[in-house]
Amino acid sequence: MDDTIFDEETEEELLCYVEQDEEREVDRLAQEFNEALQSDISAGFAESELEHGALIVTFEGRTFILPRVTGNENSIPFRVLTEGGTGLAANSLSFEHVVGIIHRHPPSDLSTLSARIGDDAFNRGPSTGDLATAETISQLGGGQNVATYIISPDGDLLEYEGYVQPSWARESYSDDEIKELIEAATEANLLDAMGDCIL
Numbered sequence: 172m173d174d175t176i177f178d179e180e181t182e183e184e185l186l187c188y189v190e191q192d193e194e195r196e197v198d199r200l201a202q203e204f205n206e207a208l209q210s211d212i213s214a215g216f217a218e219s220e221l222e223h224g225a226l227i228v229t230f231e232g233r234t235f236i237l238p239r240v241t242g243n244e245n246s247i248p249f250r251v252l253t254e255g256g257t258g259l260a261a262n263s264l265s266f267e268h269v270v271g272i273i274h275r276h277p278p279s280d281l282s283t284l285s286a287r288i289g290d291d292a293f294n295r296g297p298s299t300g301d302l303a304t305a306e307t308i309s310q311l312g313g314g315q316n317v318a319t320y321i322i323s324p325d326g327d328l329l330e331y332e333g334y335v336q337p338s339w340a341r342e343s344y345s346d347d348e349i350k351e352l353i354e355a356a357t358e359a360n361l362l363d364a365m366g367d368c369i370l
């Protein structure tokens with residue numbers, strides 16, 4: 172007699188849904204951030220060529236997102252993101268309250284179309300610097316559950332889990348290999364940001 176209640180695949184699905192349930196509010200805030208940002212970019216209230224981001228925090232049982240900050244074309248300086256005018260300190264918060272980091276990668280400004288397509292594909296994922304930022308925030312008290320959300324140059328919201336993933340980013344792959352891995356990961360990351368699982 173087979174007393175296994177769930178096969179391995181079903182158990183994996185259940186674990187995914189448990190995790191999505193815990194993340195629901197963080198996902199919702201990330202989606203709202205993206206919607207507001209896209210509409211501000213369309214209306215000319217936010218610069219399309221710059222990076223924009225925010226921290227998502229939990230404090231006394233409430234989850235909320237700090238005001239949006241703007242960086243330069245390539246990054247948002249760590250101090251601007253964490254300790255700028257609207258950062259953690261200004262809100263009497265510290266790193267242990269951080270549960271998510273969201274930022275947008277602007278469209279490529281490289282000179283040829285093929286280079287722009289490649290650059291934009293690469294920018295669907297976190298950069299080495301993004302992973303270092305997530306890792307630093309985790310080490311400073313954010314723990315293992317800091318969600319990294321990337322808004323792609325064409326406005327998709329993708330979620331990359333914690334600083335320990337994607338593990339490929341910690342090894343020395345070529346840019347082409349990383350692009351392939353990002354493309355393979357895209358569907359799961361899109362669904363993850365929407366609180367859904369691949370079934």
Ligand SMILES: [Zn+2]
Nearest residue numbers: 276297298301
């Ligand atoms: Zn980035």
